[in-house]
Every structure is written in structure tokens, then in C-alpha cells.
């Protein structure tokens with residue numbers, strides 16, 4: 001059987017590929033390989049807080065993440081350069097609605113643990129094991145310029161670290177433990193089937 005025939009006989013792969021096509025046609029998502037994803041994003045200066053440009057970017061970021069999640073049933077975070085804007089802003093789903101974090105910074109981290117990560121910019125087609133700290137303290141600004149810190153739990157820590165990597169021009173594919181990269185064959189069920197494992 002050729003690869004083409006195999007693909008045609010595998011409804012799960014076709015569903016996943018359909019999702020990527022839908023993203024490319026309907027959302028401003030940039031995919032791995034795009035130069036914008038390799039750029040280090042620039043910090044917002046004091047006089048930019050509360051300005052229309054910042055508000056607009058936050059609205060597009062949240063809107064894109066919500067649309068992706070409504071379609072894919074997953075997707076918890078998005079960095080501004082994933083929609084082509086190289087600025088330090090991320091949208092992250094912590095509660096019932098996504099929230100925007102401006103100029104997020106890592107204050108401290110603790111421990112080491114394994115989890116399987118995918119990325120919207122990889123069309124969520126690839127998954128691999130990534131070792132990261134399991135506890136972190138992050139500081140950030142809100143859209144009005146207010147300064148906040150968050151003591152993140154395991155899931156949130158990974159999410160913030162994944163998104164801050166994007167802002168620094170990196171993505172989780174670069175962090176995959178060699179030999180663990182896999183093509184996703186069961187959509188979100190496969191991605192959600194992995195659990196956190198603390199190693200330190």
C-alpha cells in the first residue's frame with residue numbers, strides 16, 4: 001500500500017489534516033518554518049499600555065485562540081508571533097475565558113518533569129516529550145499596565161513556559177526529547193491521554 005493509499009484509508013489522519021487546512025484558511029496562525037516564529041519578540045514600553053494597538057492585538061489573539069479551540073476542542077495558549085506580530089503578548093486559557101498577559105517573565109522555576117506537548121503552529125499534528133520545570137513563578141503586566149505575579153501550578157507552568165519560548169523565537173518541537181516525536185493519530189484524545197510525570 002502506498003503512503004497515499006494509507007492516508008486515504010485512515011480517517012483519523014484525514015480529520016487531523018482537515019483541521020490544519022481549516023486553520024490555514026480561516027485563522028491568521030503562522031506555521032513552523034515561518035520566520036516570524038523564530039524572532040525574539042519585543043517588549044511593550046510604558047507608553048504603549050492602554051493604547052488602541054495593544055487592545056486590537058489582544059482582541060485578535062483571544063479571538064483566534066477561541067476560534068481554534070471551538071474547532072479543535074483543544075488549544076490553551078497562543079503567542080502574538082504565532083499570528084505574525086512579534087511583540088511580547090500571550091493569550092492563555094486559565095479559567096473560563098482566555099486572558100492576556102503582556103511582557104510575561106519567568107521569575108523562578110522548580111523541579112523537572114515530563115509531558116507530551118504539541119503546538120497550534122505545528123497544526124497539532126506532531127507530539128513529543130518535553131522536559132520542563134513543574135512549578136514556576138511568573139510576572140506580567142495587564143492591558144492597563146498593572147503589574148502582577150502568578151504562582152503557577154504544573155499545567156499552568158508548562159503553558160507559560162511553552163508560550164514564553166514562542167516569544168523568544170523557540171517552539172516545543174525544538175525541545176522534544178530525541179526519538180519521541182510522533183505523528184498524532186487520534187486527535188485530541190491522544191494528546192490528552194498523556195499525564196505529567198515528575199522526575200525531580
Ligand SMILES: [Zn+2]
Pocket residue numbers: 118119120121162166171172
Ligand atoms: Zn505553541
